[in-house]
Amino acid sequence: EISLLDRLTSVRNGLEATQSRLREDQAALQDLEREQAEYVAEFEFLFNAVNSEYEELREEFAEQERIRAEQLRLQRLAEVARLDGAAAGASATQTAGFVCFFDQPYRFVNDWGNARSGGRTHKGTDVVAAYGQSVKAVANGTVLKRNSDLGGISLWLDADNGTSYYYAHLSGFVDGLTDGSRVSAGQIIAFNGDSGNAVGGVPHVHFQIHPGGRGNPPVNPYPTLVEHC
DSSP states (O other): OOOOOHHHHHHHHHHHOOOOOOHHHHHHHHHHHHHHHHHHHHHHHHHHHHHHHHHHHHHHHHHHHHHHHHHHHHHHHHHHHHOOOGOOOOOOOTTTTTOSSSSSSSSSOTTTTOBBBGGOBBBSEEEEEOOOOOEEHHHHHEEEEEEEEEEEHHHEEEEEEEEEEEEEEEEETTTOOTTTTTEETTEEEEEEOOOGGGTOOOEEEEEETTOOTSSSSOOOOOHHHHOOO
């Protein structure tokens, strides 16, 4: 029969062995924690380095885009300065209060006078944007909706200053817009499309400016668009 002293000795030995293993486990855990801390520090260093490099590249790209946009703006201004007659566009007085009818992104070039089918020449500026993109009123005035084989879904905006603006190849009008509706500059009135003889082509708004109203011939919208868009 095991004496109490022997049992006490056995329990003490077991306790000492357990404590020894616990110390070993604690030492191993501390080693793992140190190793983990080293990995975390290295990860943070590499992450910060990559993030710093990304920021430098992003800033460099933004600067290149700014330079490119400025070069394009100067090229457009130089082109506008060479224009004369109807190609020179409307005066600042005739387009007072003008705002761009698209939000970015969009694009346009000076295509006034370009050849068109049937011996026609282009009497406006085609501004390309995504199908269905919102189209805004360029000035305060009233609208007149139209639909034809050539211009498709289109509208006239008769501005308060006497100038009329024509939008063609739309995909539709904003709900509630009727003939004679009063609109404000910047108000959404329609949506970009490819209707009329532009069906199947690149969605765009064919835009015209008629100083003095709809009964007068159009002038080149390009200079006005360069200034305001």
